[in-house]
Amino acid sequence: MQYSKFTLMVIMTLFVLLSTFTTTEAATKVQFGKKASGKATWFNGGDAEDVACYGILQNKNVDAKDSWHIAAMRLSQFTGGVKKACFECLRVTAGSRSVIARIIDDCSSCSSGHVDLSLSAFTKLAPKKQGVVKITYEFVRCPSSGDNLKWPKSPAVKKN
Structure with missing residues (x-):
């Protein structure tokens, strides 16, 4: 009988561990014009290092x-x-x-709907001291010129 209790305890422990690590979130499509809600936080743009998106260009270094x-x-x-x-x-x-x-960049510690913005972008929405703000967001076509162009010029804006 002792063996059965031990086996049951091991199985229950494995079940709990597996359920903790196998929670997956369903991937969604990048859809233009579809609003979603979430939260925004901020980081210092100049601190961007080992940037994921530049990694796909074989260059993780960006002088943000x-x-x-x-x-x-x-x-x-x-x-x-x-x-x-x-x-x-x-x-x-x-x-x-x-x-x-x-x-x-990728924010692996962010949950779905969490947008981590550079401080200059965040302060267009709220004061720095607020730290976190409720938002809505939507994918839009990137402007290719004008006063609002405040991001790296390379790579060129996608033609979606």
Whole structure:
């Protein structure tokens, strides 16, 4: 009987461990004009190192500027992951304020709907001290010129 209790305990432990590690989120398509809700946080753009999107270009080093309106998201939440979502643009809105930011990095610690913005982009939505803000976001075509172009010029904007 002791062996059965031990076996049962091992099976239950394995079940708990497997259920903890196998929670998967369904990947969604990158869809233009479809709004989603979530939250935004901020990082210093100049601190961007080992950037995932530049990794697919065989160059993980990018000399990001603090003034760039760039973003990081959990890229695995999208069908096609890095190759599909990288270098796309998002319109991020908080209340009546919005900003367009270009996705250049993966945020593996972010949950779905979490957009980690450069500080310059975040402060277009809320004061730095707020730290976290509720948002809606949608994929939009990246502008290729104009005063709002505040992200790396390379690679060129995708023609979706």
